[in-house]
Amino acid sequence: MTNALVLLGHFKDHVSVSVSEAAELLAVSPSSAHRTLATLRDNGFLRQRSGRRYEAGPMLVEIALGTLAQTGLRDVADPHLRELSRTVPAQIWLNKLADRRVHSLGMHVGIGVALAELHAVSRYPIHTSASGKLLLSHLAPSHIDSLYPDAVLETVTARSLRRKEQLLEELELIRRCEYAVQVGEQRKETAGVAVPLYGVADEILGVLAVTGPADEFDSDTRRSHLVRARSTAQAISRDIRGWIREFQWPRPTTA
Numbered sequence: 645m646t647n648a649l650v651l652l653g654h655f656k657d658h659v660s661v662s663v664s665e666a667a668e669l670l671a672v673s674p675s676s677a678h679r680t681l682a683t684l685r686d687n688g689f690l691r692q693r694s695g696r697r698y699e700a701g702p703m704l705v706e707i708a709l710g711t712l713a714q715t716g717l718r719d720v721a722d723p724h725l726r727e728l729s730r731t732v733p734a735q736i737w738l739n740k741l742a743d744r745r746v747h748s749l750g751m752h753v754g755i756g757v758a759l760a761e762l763h764a765v766s767r768y769p770i771h772t773s774a775s776g777k778l779l780l781s782h783l784a785p786s787h788i789d790s791l792y793p794d795a796v797l798e799t800v801t802a803r804s805l806r807r808k809e810q811l812l813e814e815l816e817l818i819r820r821c822e823y824a825v826q827v828g829e830q831r832k833e834t835a836g837v838a839v840p841l842y843g844v845a846d847e848i849l850g851v852l853a854v855t856g857p858a859d860e861f862d863s864d865t866r867r868s869h870l871v872r873a874r875s876t877a878q879a880i881s882r883d884i885r886g887w888i889r890e891f892q893w894p895r896p897t898t899a
Contacts, residue, residue, distance in 0.1 A: 835861035
């Protein structure tokens with residue numbers, strides 16, 4: 645593991661590495677260095693080009709782009725969220741998944757609606773919010789199983805999902821529709837709809853959520869919120885991709 649991390653760190657300042665260079669860097673035999681390089685290649689972190697040199701693979705590039713996108717997401721999204729809050733009578737959230745909870749990167753209050761504070765969302769189980777369910781729908785089954793090892797789920801209101809099988813069924817529906825809804829599942833007086841934000845590799849960076857009073861969240865309101873949220877999310881995703889393309893990457897010093 646240590647040798648693999650050292651090799652990946654090599655690409656901070658270099659565009660490629662050979663087996664002999666890797667062996668010298670790691671102070672191991674060429675055969676040992678080759679095995680480590682091959683493992684990284686087989687898992688997508690490196691790719692082998694002509695001349696037997698190894699360079700950054702799609703997985704390493706995706707991680708780098710995802711990290712960069714996360715860095716700029718709040719700044720890129722903020723003016724869009726602010727504009728949406730001027731026309732939608734709701735709270736507008738920018739959320740992501742971290743530390744087994746949903747965390748908010750920002751929130752704007754539209755037209756006098758104030759139902760929760762910025763950090764309130766992190767106090768609740770992931771599956772009780774529209775944002776959380778949407779983020780869960782993009783996780784691998786093994787990751788979901790690690791978060792939910794038991795058949796019975798934690799509930800906070802009478803409308804919270806109670807069983808893992810219910811959650812899995814809803815996550816499959818969310819994957820097909822590309823949005824999530826909750827009504828009274830996290831707090832009985834609130835409801836919300838969430839849509840995804842995508843990066844350059846179509847990876848999910850976070851979600852845009854619109855929340856408001858549950859008693860005002862009828863089908864027409866939900867549809868209206870969804871249309872506006874999707875339009876805003878598409879604009880944010882477009883801008884974050886443009887921001888990354890314009891970013892000046894450090895030029896490697898040596899091959």
